[in-house]
Amino acid sequence: MDLSQALEIASCTDPGMVRSHNEDSVAADAANGLVVLADGMGGYNAGEVASGMATAVITTELQRALDERPLYYVDPTSRASLAQRLLIEQIAKANSSIYQAAQSEAQYAGMGTTLVAAIFYDNRVTVAHIGDSRLYRLRGDRLEQLTKDHSLLQEQIDSGMLTVEQAKFSQNKNLVTRALGIEVYVEPEISEFEAIPGDIYLLCSDGLNDMVSDEDIAMTLHTLSMNLRLAAQQLVQLANDNGGRDNISVILVKVVRDYAAMRTWRDRIFGWMK
Amino acid sequence: MAKLILSMDGLVLKEIALTKERTTIGRKPHNDIQIDNLAVSGEHAVIVTILNDSFLEDLGSTNGTSVNGQTIKKHFLQTNDVIELGKYKLKYVNETAAPGKAPEEFERTMVLRPNAMMSQVSSSPSAATSELVNTAIAPPPVIPSITSSQPLRPMSESQALRLSTSQPVAPTPNTAPSPISGSVVGRDGAAAIQVLSGTLAGRELVLTKALTTLGATGKQVAVITQRPQGYFITHVEGDKFPVINGHVIDVQAHPLRDHDIIELAGVKMEFFFKG
Numbered sequence: 001m002d003l004s005q006a007l008e009i010a011s012c013t014d015p016g017m018v019r020s021h022n023e024d025s026v027a028a029d030a031a032n033g034l035v036v037l038a039d040g041m042g043g044y045n046a047g048e049v050a051s052g053m054a055t056a057v058i059t060t061e062l063q064r065a066l067d068e069r070p071l072y073y074v075d076p077t078s079r080a081s082l083a084q085r086l087l088i089e090q091i092a093k094a095n096s097s098i099y100q101a102a103q104s105e106a107q108y109a110g111m112g113t114t115l116v117a118a119i120f121y122d123n124r125v126t127v128a129h130i131g132d133s134r135l136y137r138l139r140g141d142r143l144e145q146l147t148k149d150h151s152l153l154q155e156q157i158d159s160g161m162l163t164v165e166q167a168k169f170s171q172n173k174n175l176v177t178r179a180l181g182i183e184v185y186v187e188p189e190i191s192e193f194e195a196i197p198g199d200i201y202l203l204c205s206d207g208l209n210d211m212v213s214d215e216d217i218a219m220t221l222h223t224l225s226m227n228l229r230l231a232a233q234q235l236v237q238l239a240n241d242n243g244g245r246d247n248i249s250v251i252l253v254k255v256v257r258d259y260a261a262m263r264t265w266r267d268r269i270f271g272w273m274k
Numbered sequence: 275m276a277k278l279i280l281s282m283d284g285l286v287l288k289e290i291a292l293t294k295e296r297t298t299i300g301r302k303p304h305n306d307i308q309i310d311n312l313a314v315s316g317e318h319a320v321i322v323t324i325l326n327d328s329f330l331e332d333l334g335s336t337n338g339t340s341v342n343g344q345t346i347k348k349h350f351l352q353t354n355d356v357i358e359l360g361k362y363k364l365k366y367v368n369e370t371a372a373p374g375k376a377p378e379e380f381e382r383t384m385v386l387r388p389n390a391m392m393s394q395v396s397s398s399p400s401a402a403t404s405e406l407v408n409t410a411i412a413p414p415p416v417i418p419s420i421t422s423s424q425p426l427r428p429m430s431e432s433q434a435l436r437l438s439t440s441q442p443v444a445p446t447p448n449t450a451p452s453p454i455s456g457s458v459v460g461r462d463g464a465a466a467i468q469v470l471s472g473t474l475a476g477r478e479l480v481l482t483k484a485l486t487t488l489g490a491t492g493k494q495v496a497v498i499t500q501r502p503q504g505y506f507i508t509h510v511e512g513d514k515f516p517v518i519n520g521h522v523i524d525v526q527a528h529p530l531r532d533h534d535i536i537e538l539a540g541v542k543m544e545f546f547f548k549g
Contacts, residue, residue, distance in 0.1 A: 039383065041382065041383045041384065041385070112385055114383070131383075132383075152324075152325070152386060156324075161329070162350065166350050169350070169352060170326075170327050170350075171325070171326030171327050171368060172324065172325045172326050172327050174382060174383045174384060175325065175383075175384055175385075175386050176383060176384070176385055176386070177385070177386050178385075179385045182385050206383070216484060219483070219484070219485060220484075220485060223485045223487050223497060224485070224497060224510060226491070226495060226510055226511040227509075227510045227511055230497070230508060230510060234485070234497075234499065237499075237501070238484070241501050241502050
């Protein structure tokens with residue numbers, strides 16, 4: 001099922017005002033309803049290699065898998081949707097590719113990347129994330145952060161050590177507690193949400209949300225919702241105007257219309273009998 | 275590395291580096307920082323340091339602990355905070371937060387191993403620091419200037435100015451020189467749009483927000499963005515593009531100058547800076 005009529009996608013990535021390399025990587029495939037964003041880390045260009053591998057492996061492998069099996073099928077044994085399983089499988093593949101490259105090539109030792117990947121299907125969005133790259137949703141004029149960072153700061157907030165307000169002043173912003181490619185095994189966090197026409201989904205690296213307040217992100221998306229490309233560029237520009245201390249990447253996905261999966265009568269009956 | 279500077283009556287007595295997970299302060303000799311003064315309790319307070327952040331906690335002392343003149347039970351220390359214990363003062367200085375330091379040196383994203391995190395968040399957060407995995411194997415080359423990495427970005431003197439309160443606030447005021455701090459109102463200050471034709475002729479709209487849209491939804495819309503470099507108009511939607519001083523603009527953002535005439539959705543308006 002081609003989703004390019006139902007989803008409008010725009011993305012923008014920028015090195016920022018301070019760094020010479022862009023270690024972020026973005027990929028989008030509107031037809032398959034697939035978006036992937038990664039923020040790499042590691043010396044020299046290893047960060048770029050890690051994030052590039054993550055987006056490339058996950059996008060191509062998912063495209064291949066989606067060609068083979070329709071997405072609305074629910075695995076009766078695990079009760080998890082196929083989208084969730086596909087994401088978990090492909091993320092594991094990307095993790096081991098990066099991990100092995102880091103083990104075998106000295107210049108890539110220790111490289112890793114954060115990840116946020118989403119699959120849109122059947123009026124839903126399934127998101128997997130690792131580290132501090134985020135997914136937000138604008139519905140009406142309300143912006144909501146749908147993913148929770150895997151970071152030291154978030155853990156301190158959760159344990160009551162810091163308030164969200166105090167966290168803005170922490171010197172430990174740059175510490176993630178999970179990353180792709182660092183260890184043999186990585187556990188992505190998966191969540192699923194209902195998507196409705198008019199929703200705008202924002203995937204971003206911390207270079208955006210560290211520099212631009214949620215209120216300004218919301219205002220920009222709300223004001224420029226008719227021109228998604230401009231909205232993406234405006235977000236990057238806002239981050240740069242505020243100092244642009246890190247690489248900035250955004251992917252915007254607007255749900256233009258309903259995209260319920262077209263089930264055959266046979267599938268419906270089977271689904272109903274389960 | 276953060277440190278404390280101990281002083282009494284303006285006289286610096288010593289400097290104490292916060293190298294330990296827990297640094298205890300009190301009158302009894304087993305404390306890391308011993309202050310032999312009767313106003314100080316045996317076990318007075320503790321400073322818990324987690325990587326680059328330090329937290330001060332009063333341990334139920336008789337006379338209490340105050341920071342910058344306010345009594346606290348627990349406090350997230352910020353650089354230049356002054357802790358008062360009787361006649362003694364302890365100034366907290368965190369050099370990682372020193373302004374002007376290249377962000378490259380401390381802001382690179384790093385990974386904490388999950389097993390390190392287990393001990394980090396639990397009650398005995400020992401050794402978390404030593405298990406920190408620095409994935410940046412070698413220090414990256416320091417970029418000497420902003421212009422070399424971003425040659426195309428206009429960098430005017432107004433880069434250092436911020437024009438309006440509606441602009442976003444930098445979430446990390448301590449870490450690097452940020453163009454927003456200070457919130458100076460530029461020479462060009464506030465700007466406004468005055469409608470010159472149509473039913474709303476004479477109406478004035480002060481541009482207070484970072485983004486202001488003009489026009490009719492579904493027909494023709496443009497946005498005026500407020501940036502450190504000034505005001506810009508950009509086409510948002512519709513087949514027709516805005517006309518500035520008789521010239522149709524393209525998809526690029528177009529800088530606005532004082533008394534520019536904008537034509538949009540059949541309405542003429544003037545952009546101007548307010549005195």
